[in-house]
Amino acid sequence: MLRTARALAASVALGFGLLIVPAASPSPAVGVGPLPQCRLDDILTIPRGYDDWSHTLVDWILSVGPDYKPPDLVSISRARVTGGGLIREVAFDDLVAMADAARAHGTPLGNVSSYRSYKTQKALFNSYVRGYGYNQAINFSARPGHSEHQLGLTIDFAAGGTSTFVSETSPTGSWLAKNAWKYGWLMSYPKGKQDRTCYSYEPWHYRYFGRDLAAKIHDSGLTTREYLWSHYTTVDPKTGEPVSTPSPAPSGSNTASLAPDVTPPAPATPAPQPTPTSSASEATEAPTLPPPAPAGTWFGLDPPVVAVLVAVLVAVLVLVGAVAARGRSRRSTGR
Ligand code: DAL
Numbered sequence: 318m319l320r321t322a323r324a325l326a327a328s329v330a331l332g333f334g335l336l337i338v339p340a341a342s343p344s345p346a347v348g349v350g351p352l353p354q355c356r357l358d359d360i361l362t363i364p365r366g367y368d369d370w371s372h373t374l375v376d377w378i379l380s381v382g383p384d385y386k387p388p389d390l391v392s393i394s395r396a397r398v399t400g401g402g403l404i405r406e407v408a409f410d411d412l413v414a415m416a417d418a419a420r421a422h423g424t425p426l427g428n429v430s431s432y433r434s435y436k437t438q439k440a441l442f443n444s445y446v447r448g449y450g451y452n453q454a455i456n457f458s459a460r461p462g463h464s465e466h467q468l469g470l471t472i473d474f475a476a477g478g479t480s481t482f483v484s485e486t487s488p489t490g491s492w493l494a495k496n497a498w499k500y501g502w503l504m505s506y507p508k509g510k511q512d513r514t515c516y517s518y519e520p521w522h523y524r525y526f527g528r529d530l531a532a533k534i535h536d537s538g539l540t541t542r543e544y545l546w547s548h549y550t551t552v553d554p555k556t557g558e559p560v561s562t563p564s565p566a567p568s569g570s571n572t573a574s575l576a577p578d579v580t581p582p583a584p585a586t587p588a589p590q591p592t593p594t595s596s597a598s599e600a601t602e603a604p605t606l607p608p609p610a611p612a613g614t615w616f617g618l619d620p621p622v623v624a625v626l627v628a629v630l631v632a633v634l635v636l637v638g639a640v641a642a643r644g645r646s647r648r649s650t651g652r
């Protein structure tokens with residue numbers, strides 16, 4: 318019995334031990350830099366005109382607001398990328414070129430999720446909050462208004478014909494990591510850079526910048542967030558006030574093409590909000606998928622849950638072994 322108790326304690330300890338386990342670049346304004354710390358806020362980003370697409374920044378702090386909906390969304394399947402969904406027409410030709418090159422290499426592209434409206438992002442974020450809790454969800458899902466998917470310039474890639482996010486070790490993910498920048502696309506949340514991007518590693522999430530700007534960002538070695546803050550973003554990250562720009566304003570940053578102005582929503586609170594349902598067309602074009610297994614989870618389960626499951630499993634195995642051994646010992650002693 319003592320042996321069984323010891324084995325049980327060991328198995329529980331083992332369980333918990335596992336816990337350890339081709340658009341021209343816009344003329345640069347002078348971005349406000351230095352890079353602000355990751356902080357949850359709801360400041361309207363500047364610039365955010367629909368013509369400012371290549372240098373509009375959304376992150377933990379900056380939002381495009383609920384009414385931002387790009388006017389030129391087109392179907393991704395026309396680029397012979399599987400999975401449906403929508404992308405801005407400004408990104409379409411380079412998506413076709415990249416998809417053709419990927420196919421020629423033997424690694425055709427698929428789309429898991431692309432344009433998402435404010436409403437769809439809100440439903441998605443809230444579903445993650447329900448599944449993982451607010452403090453985890455903010456590391457891998459943008460709050461509504463803060464997602465690059467709402468810009469209509471972003472694709473979460475899969476291998477063609479599948480709906481599983483690529484990893485950088487998969488043939489398709491590795492091809493993208495090496496070549497996407499040549500076609501104007503960059504991975505927004507690379508490995509080991511969460512202190513700068515605010516989000517955990519997403520080897521499938523690529524945003525379009527146009528070939529010129531993507532090449533500059535790629536060559537700089539900076540993350541896209543760092544580059545945009547230091548070169549183009551002209552809003553004070555604390556006050557939300559515009560910051561004056563001594564050099565020529567970025568192209569298209571005049572008010573004529575400014576996306577709808579909105580009152581910034583109230584600062585985020587940890588309380589999850591009720592989930593609205595997506596419209597049928599959004600559901601078709603930008604399906605809300607079951608939560609992926611974000612970095613730091615095992616098969617979609619939180620580490621503490623996995624640890625407890627493993628501990629229970631090991632304990633059951635030990636108990637079964639102990640009972641069997643006892644039965645054998647009784648038989649051998651004739652009792
Ligand atoms: N997963 C990224 C951060 C998004 O929700 O836009």
Ligand code: ZN
Pocket residue numbers: 466471472473521522523
């Ligand atoms: Zn994404």
